[in-house]
Amino acid sequence: MTPRKEKTVMKDTVVREAEEILSLHSGEASLLYSKFKALLHDYEKLLHKLDKVITISDKYQVQLMEKTDQLNSALAQLNQLKKIILPICMFCKKIRSDADYWQQIESYFAEHIEVMFSHGICPECMKEKYGELLANHKD
Amino acid sequence: MAPLDLQPTGSSPKVCFDPFTGILELSGDSYPENSFDFYTPVLSWLKEHLRETEALQVHFNIVYMNSSSIKCVLDILDLMEEAEAAGKKILINWYYDRENPRALDLAEEFAEDVGVPFHIIPVEG
Structure with missing residues (x-):
């Protein structure tokens, strides 16, 4: 595999605030605390997946644009030949x-x-x- | 268990499971008008199948995906990962066109977070 580029993922404000709340209640073993922590985990996973979808989608768009350029250039050549x-x-x-x-x-x-x-x-x-x-x- | 055999259309991929080889194949382009409608039965089938089976191979050979299809494929990879964590033998083969310079990068992007054996295999376009 080729080495991957380092990625910077902006930490979501919601995650930052939730982590702050968790740190204030870290000693508590309440059901609410564990539920909140699980929800935060799911939310972070969802954010990561969204980031991934956007990254991959952008790459597909670039690939599509490159193909479109190639096709346009081939079409221009073809039209040029048709006209002469x-x-x-x-x-x-x-x-x-x-x-x-x-x-x-x-x-x-x-x-x-x-x-x-x-x-x-x-x-x-x-x-x-x-x-x-x-x-x-x-x- | 119901067979899984979706034939390709202009905008949706072939999705087919061969019970003899134990291989689930997804191939073609994937940009259906409503990807969630298309992939929901696939994901349901996969969940049920993974409950019953001990091993599964998934072969991807998809040239283009729209954003919602990418999300659905990531969901499929998540299911594979969960099954692997539960002790099932999972293997993913991801085929890409060796002449397409972007295809390898895309394959690696899909493989990046997946914790199951993920083979990226070049094929002739």
Whole structure:
């Protein structure tokens, strides 16, 4: 586990006053005294739980906000791509990005929408490029 | 004893007890419109079950909880702690997405005050 941060829990005024009353009657073994002490204990536990709920809830909110930011940023990228018409070379399929710079389609997408390409060969290209070799191999 | 098998919805988690493995599982998101309505039967079932059983494992795999669900889960952890103090064999597994940097911190926050074996286990998101 990572080391936890030291927490400062403000002592509730009610608890402070109740402790004061208890200290004044600490010698008494009355039923009222023990009931009061038990109630104070429950109240302190409840306060601790409330503090815990707030702490955890705040952390969930931060997590949610971070996710929202990520989604908004992805949406902005998507909208940007939807609005543009990409100029593409009709022969080599490079994309013209800014300043008359022609970029490989793979690097363009990797840069702009974080899409990575994995290279393979489709059946048509396999036939066109290696058809003869494959035919010879079969023979 | 009545079985516990609540299927997940968009806003409430799956809550299911397998009597063969003795594992109670809570998984999914938890932000029902009224968490107390949702968790009250779960807490009642758990109290009754803990009276009858000697051992219980609870597996949590919850991604998001609203404030009232957090309170209810803390109540479940309190029940586990009371059962452990009464001599029952209790174990909690808390699964979290290893790719979510906040998830471990949240898991540790839940584990902080719990006095029963509490395993925080990373899983692939």
